[in-house]
Amino acid sequence: MSTSRPYALVLFGATGFTGGLTARYLSRHLPPGTPWALAGRDRAKLERVAAGLDGDADAPALLQADSGDPLSLAELAAQTRAVATTVGPYVRYGEPLVRACVEHGTHYCDLTGEPEFVNTLIPRYHEAAQKAGCAIVNCCGFDSIPYDAGTLFTIRELEKAHGGRLNAPVTVEGAVSFSGSFSGGTWQSALEAFARPRANRDRLRDAQSRLQRWYPRPVGALPMRPRKDDALGGWLAPMPTIDPLMVMRSARAIEDYGPSFRYGHYLVTSSLPKLVGGAAGVGGLVLAAQLGPVRRRLLKSRPSGAGPDQATRARSWFQVRLRGRCGDTEVRCRVAGGDPGYDETAKMLSETLMGLGLDTTPPDHTGVVTPVMALGDRLVARLQAAGMTFEREA
Numbered sequence: 109m110s111t112s113r114p115y116a117l118v119l120f121g122a123t124g125f126t127g128g129l130t131a132r133y134l135s136r137h138l139p140p141g142t143p144w145a146l147a148g149r150d151r152a153k154l155e156r157v158a159a160g161l162d163g164d165a166d167a168p169a170l171l172q173a174d175s176g177d178p179l180s181l182a183e184l185a186a187q188t189r190a191v192a193t194t195v196g197p198y199v200r201y202g203e204p205l206v207r208a209c210v211e212h213g214t215h216y217c218d219l220t221g222e223p224e225f226v227n228t229l230i231p232r233y234h235e236a237a238q239k240a241g242c243a244i245v246n247c248c249g250f251d252s253i254p255y256d257a258g259t260l261f262t263i264r265e266l267e268k269a270h271g272g273r274l275n276a277p278v279t280v281e282g283a284v285s286f287s288g289s290f291s292g293g294t295w296q297s298a299l300e301a302f303a304r305p306r307a308n309r310d311r312l313r314d315a316q317s318r319l320q321r322w323y324p325r326p327v328g329a330l331p332m333r334p335r336k337d338d339a340l341g342g343w344l345a346p347m348p349t350i351d352p353l354m355v356m357r358s359a360r361a362i363e364d365y366g367p368s369f370r371y372g373h374y375l376v377t378s379s380l381p382k383l384v385g386g387a388a389g390v391g392g393l394v395l396a397a398q399l400g401p402v403r404r405r406l407l408k409s410r411p412s413g414a415g416p417d418q419a420t421r422a423r424s425w426f427q428v429r430l431r432g433r434c435g436d437t438e439v440r441c442r443v444a445g446g447d448p449g450y451d452e453t454a455k456m457l458s459e460t461l462m463g464l465g466l467d468t469t470p471p472d473h474t475g476v477v478t479p480v481m482a483l484g485d486r487l488v489a490r491l492q493a494a495g496m497t498f499e500r501e502a
Contacts, residue, residue: 113187114143114188116143116144117188117461117462117466118144118171118190119144119168120184120191120192120205121148121193122194123154124195126219126453127194127195129453129454131168132162134163134165134461135165136164140164140165142166144168145170146168146170147170148173154172158170171187175195176204181207181208182208182211184205185208185211186214188214190215191205191209191214191217191461192217192460193217193219196218196220198220199222209244210233211240212240213240215243215245215465215471216244216245217248217460217461218246219247219248219251220251221251225246226315227312227315229244229476230314230318230476231315233476234475235475237475238474238475241470244476245479246478247479248460249452250426250453252350253479253487254284254428254445255284255351255373255428256354256358256478257443257488258441258443259282259358259359259430259432259480260480261430261488263364265432266433269437270437273364274364274365275366275367276366276434277366277367277369277370278365278368278433278434279369280370280372280430281330281340282373283341284347284374285375285426285427286424286426288426288449288450325359325360325363326367326368327356327370327371328369329371330370332372333346339429339431339440340376340429341429344374344377345374345375346372346375347374354479357481358478358481359371361478362484376429421447421450422446424448425445425446425448426444427444428443440500440501441500442501444496444497455494459491460483462490463483463487467486471483
């Protein structure tokens, strides 16, 4: 990648709600003198976002680009070392920017939690991105950094307790609890995913067959059954989200996860009735997403671009408890932070972008990769320095 590009990093989608929070975080944490830019369709809106920034970073340049205009995306990708995008649903709007970044050897990161989108990119762009020397990094917010980076942190603590390299099968379980709301963009993406079960299944099958060939380390999921586990916080409901797939992709690529690895991913609830009620609610939403008129009404109920006020976000929080085992050795760890859907997501995306665009060390892995595959322990260190909790529990 050329070091003479005019910008170290660009944020695409800065005029949306989460994009605006990300722009504000970058303006407060970029080193002075860093050349950067905000990009979007509407220059007037970009100007309003830029005028509201209050950090010590240099003022960003403003670039007009549209997900429906491949030429504008190519021009954007050619001018920077790294791009972050908050423009979703990604299955609709994300691929043209990925293609432009691969063609120009530009690092890319996003906030998607859409399995179909990620599993589409793996067979289409992984090998081309490797040849271009760029990292295409998905799921850089609450999906899926707390679990991906939290599992790596747990592996490191397990190595310390085990006395060195993990030479026996490894298991990790992650259990999340949170209080907070999620963006209209997340709502839109979830409904899109629920409405396309066949496409999701087909893309997953194709991606997994490629990953098994490229990264043959034995990796799998722990049995996904509801149960009570006081050490992990209460009643556990399996979470069939993209998060365990991201953790297992990191485990495939990184030898430190042991000769074989299995992962279980759960939502913590305080009682069995809440567990049953939550499962019924998700099942109902999945069914509703199959019905066109109902899905369209649900989509209109929470449009993209809006979110809660600062006081509401300040009351929000998340916590992930992780338990790692290797032979007779067991450790328990915790990852925690503030508002998961907005403030912490903007932080996680920004820190990933800065790691890609500013670090002198290149990504650990290129291609279509996870956050941990791209940045490894550097990502944990960045997030700890930014105030997220990564700790080993007694």
